Amino acid sequence: MEQITRYIEAHKEEFIQELASLCRIPSVSGNEKALGEAAAKVEQSLSSLGAATEVFEAPGRAPLVYAEMGDGPRTLLVYNHYDVQPPDPIELWSSDPFSPTIVNGVFYARGASDNKGNLMARIHAVRSLIQSGGKLPLRIKFLVEGEEETHSRHLSTFVREHPETLKADGCLWECSWKDPHDRPILTCGLKGLCYVELRAKGASHDLHSSYASIVPNPAWRLVWALSTLLDTDYRITLRNWMKEAKPLSDADKRTIGKIDFDGDALKQMYGLRGFIRDMSGSELIREYLCAPTCTICGLKAGYSGDGAKTVLPAEASAKLDFRLVPDMTPEKLLHALRRHLDENGFSDIELNELGGVMPAKTDCEDAIVKAAVAAARWACGKEPIVYPVAPWSGPLHTLCGTLGIPSVAFGIGNAGSRDHAPDENIRMSDYYEGIRFMIAFMRCYSTI
Numbered sequence: 001m002e003q004i005t006r007y008i009e010a011h012k013e014e015f016i017q018e019l020a021s022l023c024r025i026p027s028v029s030g031n032e033k034a035l036g037e038a039a040a041k042v043e044q045s046l047s048s049l050g051a052a053t054e055v056f057e058a059p060g061r062a063p064l065v066y067a068e069m070g071d072g073p074r075t076l077l078v079y080n081h082y083d084v085q086p087p088d089p090i091e092l093w094s095s096d097p098f099s100p101t102i103v104n105g106v107f108y109a110r111g112a113s114d115n116k117g118n119l120m121a122r123i124h125a126v127r128s129l130i131q132s133g134g135k136l137p138l139r140i141k142f143l144v145e146g147e148e149e150t151h152s153r154h155l156s157t158f159v160r161e162h163p164e165t166l167k168a169d170g171c172l173w174e175c176s177w178k179d180p181h182d183r184p185i186l187t188c189g190l191k192g193l194c195y196v197e198l199r200a201k202g203a204s205h206d207l208h209s210s211y212a213s214i215v216p217n218p219a220w221r222l223v224w225a226l227s228t229l230l231d232t233d234y235r236i237t238l239r240n241w242m243k244e245a246k247p248l249s250d251a252d253k254r255t256i257g258k259i260d261f262d263g264d265a266l267k268q269m270y271g272l273r274g275f276i277r278d279m280s281g282s283e284l285i286r287e288y289l290c291a292p293t294c295t296i297c298g299l300k301a302g303y304s305g306d307g308a309k310t311v312l313p314a315e316a317s318a319k320l321d322f323r324l325v326p327d328m329t330p331e332k333l334l335h336a337l338r339r340h341l342d343e344n345g346f347s348d349i350e351l352n353e354l355g356g357v358m359p360a361k362t363d364c365e366d367a368i369v370k371a372a373v374a375a376a377r378w379a380c381g382k383e384p385i386v387y388p389v390a391p392w393s394g395p396l397h398t399l400c401g402t403l404g405i406p407s408v409a410f411g412i413g414n415a416g417s418r419d420h421a422p423d424e425n426i427r428m429s430d431y432y433e434g435i436r437f438m439i440a441f442m443r444c445y446s447t448i
């Protein structure tokens, strides 16, 4: 290990430069040229390791980069993506989002944390291991897509068409973060998601509000309908919906019991006066990780500009996301929601699905989780926190759920990494830790 550590030390600058050159490419959805350039750069980095690479291209799709190398008792699939969120609102960035800038050991760029930094740390780990005379202890397969930020639209087709190529014993998922106390968070699964739009319609066009005593108002219809979805304790009221959730296993309960979750730090960070139902302690972390949600993300109706305008809107709409826990599916949610609206007298409210992913989860005592715990402990010098399910979502089921591959996520982000927001960043110390984690992880997973 000493030799590898020396190699990393000697090549730190080069690693950061290589990451910076990937972050300079504005690989935002819709920018086909940049997506192609980023894919080519990723392919180049992987083939420079000696991996056999292939770029899968098709019209209307961002190229998907695949690489394979090494040999050993286990095969590890590594999933990442090279596309990034748009930088808007660009005026809130302290520096150009696509001109990586380093200030006080912090690397700022769109994609630094989500997800180019994670990808490059893994590539640099393999390089450090090989260049310092080591041998890969397992077979490793990199799958790097360019559509993650736009719901991985074509990933399921790729998985369906290449089950043999993607076959693996375990998968290292794209990313994770440190908590406010700098403890690495490892996650064994992701919640699913169903994103919907509810729409109420009234007159054929907006009317003078003098008609309000005789003409139905779609904004009221929508508000009344929305108010039936949650009670004032924030409990979801769709009939039989909560029964769909798979009960927590003993291993899940044990794992959650070990999490020392700092609710006060969260309150302070987000300026909160309190949590829903005054929750605290173990209930707070259990609900955060394991409860399904129903969130109004946005509402649109009538006039909301400055000053007054008396108007009876012709239409009102709301966007909602429902986070799903294991055994819930977007399909079941759509069915339960439609039935709920109909049973409560809101058959007139349109329900449109805008996207969804299934939840996915690995047993938190699986070998891949144990290997990640040991590697994170060693690389970060701190006991990692294991989340049986992370409260966010991603295409984990599309890849690992479909293929039956257990997975774990580790990443180089920190509590203030600002993914998807202005001033996205990573700390360079976390980047080097990420390289060390990957080396230790490959070794642990090959023997555990």
Ligand SMILES: [Zn+2]
Pocket (backbone or CB within 6 Å): 085, 114, 149, 419, 420
């Ligand atoms: Zn993202």
